[in-house]
């Protein structure tokens with residue numbers, strides 16, 4: 506079959522690689538893709554938000570199955586456009602992708618269906634938000650309602666910071682229309698875990714857990730980023746945590762969406778915080794995490810395409826989802842300065858060292874082909890991933906492999922997987 510993947514990051518490279526392993530797949534296209542994806546797929550120069558062009562391409566090439574990797578097109582309704590053309594597509598429709606697209610929607614859903622999450626209030630008037638904040642307990646969390654590249658969350662330690670935050674989000678519109686509404690949320694403490702799942706509208710199957718490192722600098726300092734590295738599984742995701750989430754969060758979310766007339770098909774990513782009172786939902790995403798996908802997908806034993814087809818056809822209950830009994834660590838190689846400003850166009854050397862290196866992966870995030878050479882083209886450049894028999898071995902392997910590649914301004918965190926030692 507012919508598969509089209511929509512997106513251009515490390516996540517889409519990991520998806521493309523899993524698709525390439527499927528015996529069902531003859532040919533992969535990726536729009537727009539990147540230089541690494543281009544080695545296993547044909548990259549098509551159509552943007553992820555050009556729904557009509559993408560659907561026309563899929564029809565013209567007789568694509569059998571399309572996978573949407575990114576949040577923006579999902580929230581914008583790409584799945585509805587494809588379905589209207591009779592095309593088979595993996596991902597939630599617009600009315601279900603709102604689970605990620607609006608934090609106010611997801612908070613209201615959790616409240617209505619008793620799914621554990623932080624206490625909150627929603628505002629569309631900055632003056633009302635400020636008078637609420639004047640009596641609220643600190644620290645407090647402000648969230649722009651809509652999509653903001655993972656950056657629309659402000660943790661405020663003082664009333665002054667909170668007031669400035671309201672101005673940034675709702676008045677200055679630092680995150681654009683995402684800030685028309687704002688959620689003010691109780692500050693929670695605890696370990697964060699990312700749990701990805703396949704969903705077919707009714708049934709949910711949980712993947713192996715992972716943990717991200719969102720801050721730019723070692724010791725969880727610096728600005729929030731899309732994610733600087735991941736490991737899977739999380740040693741903090743115990744059997745007890747899993748049982749709690751299965752009975753209070755996972756199926757409850759799928760059932761709530763169905764009950765609201767918004768059946769969810771695709772990936773639900775549960776951002777969880779393991780608080781003293783038990784696991785609570787920090788956020789939902791309607792797609793694979795990036796870089797979570799880079800440590801979870803390589804450990805999946807199933808044919809990913811078969812699982813995704815089962816989701817679209819509503820027969821996920823018949824799938825036995827299985828993961829390898831090992832671990833994986835991904836260290837993101839970024840361009841120094843990310844997530845603020847950084848240079849681009851630096852040649853990347855050493856990529857060939859990954860060829861034939863079993864259990865090692867170099868997922869491309871921001872790379873491009875220029876005059877026959879692979880160069881940096883984004884803030885997050887590569888996701889260097891390695892497996893190991895356990896987390897420590899995987900971490901040592903991943904850091905060893907970060908030495909194989911080089912480019913000007915190469916930057917990485919030195920402490921990805923620091924929680925692995927804290928778990929002992």
Ligand code: AMP
Pocket residue numbers: 623646648655658660690691692693694697719776787788
């Ligand atoms: P989100 O995009 O909602 O996942 O938020 C980004 C990051 O902000 C999360 O990964 C947490 O580290 C942090 N965060 C979000 N909400 C809260 C909260 N209620 N309490 C503490 N930290 C939070």
Ligand code: GLY
Pocket residue numbers: 655717731732790793794795796797
């Ligand atoms: N790594 C976090 C995310 O994909 O949202």
